[in-house]
Amino acid sequence: MEVSAPKILILYASYGEGHVQAARAIMDSLRRLGHCEVQLLDLMAESHPWLNGLTKFVYMQSFKTIPQLYGWVYNITRGMQAKSAFGHVLHSFGMRQLALTLKKELPDLVIHTFPQLALPALRRKMGMNLPIVNVVTDFDLHGRWLHPDIDRYYVATEDLQQEAAQRGIPIERIAATGIPIHASFYNLSVNEVPDQQQVIPPLQTETTTLLIMAGAYGVLSGILDICRHLSRLPQLRLLIVCGRNQQLKAELDALYADHPDIYTYGFVGYVPALMRASNLVITKPGGITLSESIASGLPILVFKPVPGQELNNALYLQQKGAARIARTTEELIQHCLDLISTPSLAKEMKQAIELLRKPHPADQIAEDILLQLVDKRTSVRTN
Structure with missing residues (x-):
């Protein structure tokens, strides 16, 4: 009996080009290396289009006109905990749309290239055995990326790998692959x-x-x-x-x-x-x-x-x-x-x-994900 191709869902956000570029780089590598079915989803845009437009506008305006305020908010929340009251609110957006997508698409694994982490709580609620991985797209580690229920992290450097471990993530779940970019740069x-x-x-x-x-x-x-x-x-x-x-x-x-x-x-x-x-x-x-x-x-x-x-x-x-x-x-x-x-x-x-310099980060991430899916397509958690 022929085994169906793995189905992978990549969640991103359109706050700038970076998150979607990272998503596309991973998608290209997964399709080329593993013949996977890969779907991209701008979760905030699909689930809350009006709020998405508003927050993008506010983000851009604060970025341009009051950058010091933006930086203050970023840095004061950098150490936030996923399971704090603020974390629960921040990661609650998009849950309904994501539940509908999961029921329809039945992915074998979900990737985040943006730290909107509704999925860990939703996975528990739906009783799903679904691996979740985070691809951090900066050389800095904001607390929004960190959640104890994420199965695998891909980060830019060994320094970020150590920092994530110091902040409570088991180091065996963290791979210093580099940030995924298009293969044409290599x-x-x-x-x-x-x-x-x-x-x-x-x-x-x-x-x-x-x-x-x-x-x-x-x-x-x-x-x-x-x-x-x-x-x-x-x-x-x-x-x-x-x-x-x-x-x-x-x-x-x-x-x-x-x-x-x-x-x-x-x-x-x-x-x-x-x-x-x-x-x-x-x-x-x-x-x-x-x-x-x-x-x-x-x-x-x-x-x-x-x-x-x-x-x-x-x-x-x-x-x-x-x-x-x-x-x-x-x-x-x-x-x-x-x-x-x-x-x-x-x-x-x-x-x-x-x-x-990291060799082919998108390929490294894709290969690691495919290895985790080879046997059971269940969990990439290594602890």
């Missing part, structure tokens, strides 16, 4: 642009290429001022990714149409190729973009990180020697000049990045 033949020369002009001798991820979750603060300063530096080529911000791209195109070393891009599928053609990157410190930069071996410059997970991500990588933080345009330009004029500094950062 495999040169995957998702490559048809003719890279048409998109990314060839390097000239003694030219440094700086990639600016300006469209990472909104607009990189002060991008026009940054470009104005950088455009004056000799032997520097700028590749500016504006994402879905068409207005920003139009402004930059108008300003630098005749500049021979400034190239702008909208929302493109060949960021891996752009990173491979670059020597440095300026970005907002989201977990996914940082992981993509690390996979590409790029020294990272972080500009004005927002307090909360962004700042904590940036501080961690700066502590490890893989990134530098700039809080003013002048400081950012100086960091660029230092790295361009002193190759040994960039070399040291690359060496630090190599220590953080």
